[in-house]
Amino acid sequence: MSHYIVVGAGSAGCALAARLTEDPAVEVTLIEAGGQDDADEIHVPAAFGSLMKSRFDWDFDSEPEPALAGRRLYLPRGRVVGGSSSINAMIYIRGNRADWDGYAAAGATGWGYEDVLPYFKRSETNERGANEYHGADGPLTVSENRSRSPLMQAWVAAAREAGLAANEDFNAESQDGVGFYQVTQRDGRRWSTAQAFLRPALDRPNLELVTDALVHRVVVEGGRAVGVELYHDGRLQQRRAEVEVILAAGAYGSPQLLLLSGIGPAAELAPLGIDVVADLPEVGEHLTDHPMSAVGVWTDTESLLTATAPHHLQQFAREGRGPLTSNFAEAGGFLRTDPSLDAPNVQFHAAPAPFVEEGLAVAVDHAWVSSACLLTPESRGKVSLRAPIPSSKPRIVHRYFESEADRAAMIEGVRRAMQIAEQPALAPHVRERMVGAYPASDSDEDVWAHIQRTAQTLYHPAGTCGIGRVVDAELRVQGVEGLRVADASVLPVVPRGNTNAPAIVVGEKAADLLRGVPAAQAADRAEVAA
Structure with a gap:
């Protein structure tokens, strides 16, 4: 019996398990539905598209939107060690100060920007070095992208021509502006939470990793969670947590998993025969x-279509360059479609590849794309059970763009992506x-029809x-x-930006909550441990 059972060896789970087992007296069992992250295509950044709909992917679909x-x-x-x-696409974005301070103002005590910044810094080794916003001694390597396509250099120049400011660091004082994204890579290869947090911890005798194990439910006795029921090694079994x-x-x-365990709306669980x-x-x-939603352009400039040419393969193997x-989305940035907004509401991602048809289309010619995404949706969706069967995929409906304000902001975001695409810097x-x-x-x-x-x-x-x-x-x-x-499900609303870094910080902070360490001591803890 372990002290803790952690279900899910993803971005948060790997960080959580690794931090908890820094104490040799604490035993942790980490359970992952997928297998090991040992395939070559996981570690070659430009191969990430090949992971979609593979054995490493839960491959969910929404209900009709x-x-x-x-x-x-x-x-x-991600259904693999390291999760998603x-x-x-390895982009390292923390969200905006306004997101975290908004959580705290709404009652999430201890989750304000100044509360979580020490955890971001503790988790990170930024190749730019330590400063007010960044750490240089953490397990997660954050680096410059070693591929800066001429197409993406032209895109950044075009965005400047369209009136957007340059921004060298989206995770510092201001998020607004355009530039190149930093990525979770080391020496030009993916640096997932499996590699950053979990691998160094697996030699500890107090950490057990169980893979290819589907958790069916949380076992609750007398109002207390005492373990989980899972299917592993061809049989149904239980693991207990002290x-x-x-x-x-x-x-x-x-x-x-909460719903399968009888934790959720009683009116929906009872018809499925699940005891509440x-x-x-x-x-x-x-x-x-x-x-x-992206706009796409065919080009005569070399794109990632030739990334696997022999000389590029040799360069990657020899130099990690x-x-x-x-990471496909090499460049991008943030803007406010309305100057009166207190923070950006649209994010751009630009890629030197024909990333269309939800990323599933086969590249047949050189192209580049520029997408706009809505950062602050008012629309709300839902996850529910399709059946009381653990192997059945959940029913997911996002209800994207139900809000008129969401539609208006997205239309303007795509229109701005079009304006960038039509600037002189990109004309060649x-x-x-x-x-x-x-x-x-x-x-x-026409823009809405495109969306x-x-x-x-x-x-x-x-x-x-x-x-x-759901949680306190x-x-x-x-x-x-x-x-x-x-994990990211506890964030009251999605933060502004890519969510891998916030999910990692949820795992980091959860470890200290379990250990009773105040957030203000998080950075000091890391220095003492080092």
């Missing part, structure tokens, strides 16, 4: 995500616009076990003792 003409959207999530940090069970299965997986353990109506509600180190790199991947005009009607036809997820679900609704500020599930959730 009402505002998107009933389209079902592809929702990839093993299959993502102290607590922590769910770190993500914004889709954690609410699904705790009537929590908010489980699975308030799903938020960043929808995005070249187009194979590309435009052969023709992609038919079906570029609005017919910049009118509201309805092409919008997809940017892979940032959050909010389904939100602080103040210490991540304890309401109504059940000995049970917490620690």
